[in-house]
Amino acid sequence: MxxxxxxxxxxxxxxxxxxxxxxxxxxxxxxxxxxxxxxxxxxxxxxxxxxxxxxxxxxxxxxxxxxxxxxxxxxxxxxxxxxxxxxxxxxxxxxxxxxxxxxxxxxxxxxxxxxxxxxxxxxxxxxxxxxxxxxxxxxxxxxxxxxxxxxxxxxxxxxxxxxxxxxxxxxxxxxxxxxPILLEQEKLVKEYQDKLQQAEQLNNEANNFKSELDNKLGISNTKIEFNQGILKFVDFKNIEKWGLDQIFKSHTQYNGKYKTLKILDLCLVSSGGTPSRGNRSFYNGDIPWIKTGEVIDKVIYETEEKITLEAIKNSSAKLYPTGSLVVAMYGQGKTRGRTAKLGIDATTNQACAVLYKINNDIVITDYLWIYLMNEYDRLRELASGNNQPNLNADMIKNYPVVIPPFEIQTSIIDDFNTLRNFRNQKSKQAETLRTEAIADFENAIFG
Missing domain, CATH: 3.90.220.20 (DNA methylase specificity domains)
Known part of the structure; x- marks a missing residue:
């Protein structure tokens, strides 16, 4: 043959x-x-x-x-x-x-x-x-x-x-x-769960920054409990926003350790727009255009879509400078409240709030970004609306920011960068352990 x-x-x-x-x-x-x-x-x-x-x-x-x-x-x-x-x-x-x-x-x-x-x-x-x-x-x-x-x-x-x-x-x-017999089943399960527990421990080690930063800045959260059918008195000082749905959310308290300013005291805040999809000449250009799904607590260097100069001239889209911060005001799932930093000049859609011309005589840009990332859950609670709660530009502008001295801001940035590297390393190790746990189980059973 x-x-x-x-x-x-x-x-x-x-x-x-x-x-x-x-x-x-x-x-x-x-x-x-x-x-x-x-x-x-x-x-x-x-x-x-x-x-x-x-x-x-x-x-x-x-x-x-x-x-x-x-x-x-x-x-x-x-x-x-x-x-x-x-x-x-x-x-x-x-x-x-x-x-x-x-x-x-x-x-x-x-x-x-x-x-x-x-x-x-x-x-x-x-x-x-x-x-x-x-x-x-x-x-x-x-x-x-x-x-x-x-x-x-x-x-x-x-x-x-x-x-x-x-x-x-x-x-x-x-x-x-x-x-297998029950004893062997238990052995296989234990080997699998041991690796998952190791992975969970690695993740926990990487996720302690929020409470540490809150303590450092003197921030605490309280929640007014609501019991149906029972009259409840609420101190005026604890009401941040009118409305029962707002009163019974978590409330942030600042102990005055450092001064607190609103975002509008630190920078300009605006949003973007979506050029008409019916005009092909508005798209496939060379100007980056950001949607909320791309706002994922990272520096943005590239976007899924790009628009043209003509699109900017004929819509509410604006070109923002490198270093600006982006906050997703609404979006599906976990999107609302997420942030990003521009690593390029870019435009956004109307669902993004952009913080630009940040006054670095008061606040370091990276500190402000880290602060907003840490405020993710509290930002989300501000949202209003029935079917899909949203943030708006006024909520962002009036959001309080704790402003410590520059040396404290710098130390927080250094701590965060160290933690982020640590977290990335631990997350990779955790994912490897999960993958190994599944693979080891399947190999033991199916060969």
Whole structure:
């Protein structure tokens, strides 16, 4: 046979013990490898379907669960009165049961029910299973379901159209997983958790700066507690902003160790704008244009989009100088309240507040930036609005800043830079440990 000969494999032999599904497509899927020291056990040997159905009562409160895809876990969706629940036939779930979405199991939507949703409810789109914990350690079960191999089981066991690709229960339950004896399961789990604890410790070591800076600047937080149905008197001095939603938020107190000025006393504050998307000549230029999603507590040297000089002339966008500070006034998720520093001259959209022409005779720019990063949670609490709370330029302008002497500002900058390097180092080590923990577990089980 010469080197150019192509060989084909026309026959594939499958052992009878692996014939859990009489389907050519199924049988031709790659058969996973595993540690041969561990017996393979069908999932049906450890999971038994539980169909405890209940009738929803209008006058009772119910905990509703939700499952995130990609092994995101099971969470409490909400607690609501039965009259607000449209589907009156639901199923009861309990802590320790295994729960999956029959639609999104192939996307990693499953997990072990946590205590927070114990005695909660689900619809028929979710399946609940009692677990035989005499055969499987609950942490081992939770861990093995996060592996790519387990997700592959769910994908192979799902069928239907693209939008209705349901898990086929009989196929899923006949899949087999490696199941060591309980002592070995506990050993594997402990090795995994030990590395995660090391990773968590590294992260904790890197996240102590906020409380240290607050102590150094004489800042403390108090929260006025609200008990429904009880008359509450609030001292006028503790009211920063009118409105019940504002009164019962956390309140910042300054002990007067250093003077406090408003941002408007330190710099100019403005925002930007979005040039018309309908005019192509406004975009793909050479002037950086920042959106709030790019404001992530870093120096900005590059932007996803660039606009033209014509766009600036025909919109409210403004070009701000290098060294200006940017605050995200609104945005999805954790965006609101984040900050950045311009490493280039740039424009922004209207969702960004820009602090520029900072008076460095009063405050060092990097100190002001570090201070604002440290104020992230307190800045977010200022936001108003129902569906998506936002900050505005006036809130930013009137935000108080503690101004210590220059030598203190400089020492805080030095401490922060040292900490940031330390944090980056620890975060990398923590991420390496997490990756190793998962890889070590999967290698031990699947080889």
């Amino acid at each position: 010469d080197n150019n000969t192509v060989t084909y494999q026309y026959l594939k032999f499958i052992g009878s013990q692996k014939l859990s599904n009489w389907s050519v497509k199924y049988l031709l899927e790659d058969v996973f490898t595993y540690n041969e020291n561990y017996p393979l056990v069908a999932i049906k040997e450890i999971l038994k379907r539980n169909k405890t159905q209940i009738d929803i009562q209008d006058n009772l409160n119910y905990k509703r669960a939700t499952i995130k895809i990609n092994n995101g876990g099971i969470f409490l969706r909400d607690i609501t009165l039965g009259k607000n629940i449209g589907t009156k036939k639901q199923f009861r779930i309990s802590k320790g049961q295994f729960l999956l979405s029959k639609i999104d199991a192939r996307n990693g939507a499953f997990g072990v029910v946590p205590e927070v949703v114990d005695n909660g409810i689900i619809t028929g789109n979710f399946w609940t299973y009692d677990v035989d914990y005499l055969k499987v350690n609950p942490h081992y079960l939770a861990l093995i379901t996060t592996t790519q191999q387990f997700i592959s089981f769910c994908q192979r066991s799902s069928a239907g159209t693209t939008n209705r690709h349901y898990l086929q229960e009989n196929l899923f339950l006949n899949e087999k997983i490696p199941l």
